[in-house]
Amino acid sequence: MGTELLAVEDARARTLALASPLPMEWARLDEALGRALAADLQAQRTLPPWDNSAMDGYAVRAADLTGPLPIRLTVGEIIHAGQTPRVELRPGTCARIMTGAPLPVGADAVVMQERTRQVPETEGPAAVEILEAVSSRNFVRPRGEDARQGELLLGKGTPLGIPELGLITGQGLFSVPVPRRPRVAILSTGDELCRGDEPSEGRIIDTNAPTLALAVARAGGVPTLLGIARDTLEEVSARLADARDFDLVLTSAGVSVGDKDFVKAALTQQGVAMDFWRVAIKPGKPLAVGRRGHTLYMGLPGNPTSSLVTFELFVRPVIRRLLGLTDVEPPRVAGRLEGELRKPTGLAHYVRTQATWREGELWVRPLASQTSGALRSASSASHLLHFPRQATSLAHGAHVELLPVSWTV
Ligand code: AMP
Ligand code: MG
Numbered sequence: 001m002g003t004e005l006l007a008v009e010d011a012r013a014r015t016l017a018l019a020s021p022l023p024m025e026w027a028r029l030d031e032a033l034g035r036a037l038a039a040d041l042q043a044q045r046t047l048p049p050w051d052n053s054a055m056d057g058y059a060v061r062a063a064d065l066t067g068p069l070p071i072r073l074t075v076g077e078i079i080h081a082g083q084t085p086r087v088e089l090r091p092g093t094c095a096r097i098m099t100g101a102p103l104p105v106g107a108d109a110v111v112m113q114e115r116t117r118q119v120p121e122t123e124g125p126a127a128v129e130i131l132e133a134v135s136s137r138n139f140v141r142p143r144g145e146d147a148r149q150g151e152l153l154l155g156k157g158t159p160l161g162i163p164e165l166g167l168i169t170g171q172g173l174f175s176v177p178v179p180r181r182p183r184v185a186i187l188s189t190g191d192e193l194c195r196g197d198e199p200s201e202g203r204i205i206d207t208n209a210p211t212l213a214l215a216v217a218r219a220g221g222v223p224t225l226l227g228i229a230r231d232t233l234e235e236v237s238a239r240l241a242d243a244r245d246f247d248l249v250l251t252s253a254g255v256s257v258g259d260k261d262f263v264k265a266a267l268t269q270q271g272v273a274m275d276f277w278r279v280a281i282k283p284g285k286p287l288a289v290g291r292r293g294h295t296l297y298m299g300l301p302g303n304p305t306s307s308l309v310t311f312e313l314f315v316r317p318v319i320r321r322l323l324g325l326t327d328v329e330p331p332r333v334a335g336r337l338e339g340e341l342r343k344p345t346g347l348a349h350y351v352r353t354q355a356t357w358r359e360g361e362l363w364v365r366p367l368a369s370q371t372s373g374a375l376r377s378a379s380s381a382s383h384l385l386h387f388p389r390q391a392t393s394l395a396h397g398a399h400v401e402l403l404p405v406s407w408t409v
Helices: 008-016 162-169 208-219 233-242 263-269 304-322
Strands: 024-028 057-060 071-079 093-097 109-112 116-118 127-130 152-154 175-179 183-189 222-229 248-252 273-278 286-292 295-300 333-337 348-358 361-366 383-387 399-404
Touching (some): 008 273, 008 286, 008 304, 057 071, 057 127, 093 127, 152 162, 183 208, 183 233, 208 222, 208 304, 233 248, 233 263, 263 273, 263 295, 295 304, 304 348, 333 383, 348 399, 361 383
Parallel strands (some): 071 093, 183 222, 183 248, 333 361
Antiparallel strands (some): 024 175, 057 093, 057 109, 116 127, 273 286, 286 295, 333 399, 383 399
């Protein structure tokens, strides 16, 4: 196991190298959001099934509109969405048509209602004046624009967002092949901890496990709380031994160099091949990562905010990879710093900031408290500002890299 301080990017790359998409299952569409397709999906039906109108207006033959304007056309049938046209359009005629209704045979364009003028009934049979010439295919949504039966609808690896699931719904499908959700165990360690429903004198309530469980669920994993292990090698080791059948095991605290920090030793005792345990980052320097069989182990720091920051930078990318997604890096946006920041070299800082949009740019203000021991210092943060490892100062107005956090509302 390496003891050198790893750069954040290297630590993430090494962690991700230990993770690959989980085996496939068929998931209901409302359960598939945020996972990637595990196999190619063929279109079951052509959509739209017919050329149809993109506007309320008149279905016309574009060739009829070549003379001087306005051009008067006789109105035949009225076609609403959901109706099938019955009459073929002959030269000099048109059909009243609503958005989404199929085009009648003979029509090749639609003139929007706003570019027409109703001819008074007193002037004879129903007619309309067309005020502008249109070319063929004008305001026509072509058959098969969304999908053509038998063709590839969405390829393996496509992230399933809301439009993709809408597309799949439109194909009459109710389930899709996706990697199953990662089963994520969370073990708290610490002599000072108690459960929230059993508070006791001289102890603090374990907040890391429940907050990590929320973050895991939001990232698409299925969390299981393993309770609290006391700070002995035997107990931490025994709890880890019990934690079978998980894809990812997260431990909280006890991972640094304190006298009672037994997580690394316990992981090693349990046969976990440790990869690294120190990252050049603040908050969150102690972070232990290793693997045993198909299970990935991540020992997160105990300080509550460090735990959340390391989740953002390392755990969420892993969960995304397990869900089959390829774009797993934390999202980044550009912004400007309000105020100044200083630090020594050596560690990359991830400064909790609050962003506001001003004069066409995102400006971030570092929160007054940057302590990793207090959750309050994370509570109003919208972005983590990346203060690079070797940099020592950032001036007011500096262009900075920002990571939107996933823990806000
Ligand atoms: P450690 O990493 O064990 O040195 O813990 C660092 C700090 O995090 C200590 O102040 C602990 O009391 C605190 N801490 C550890 N685990 C938890 C937890 N599950 N919930 C809240 N605070 C914790
Ligand atoms: Mg401790």
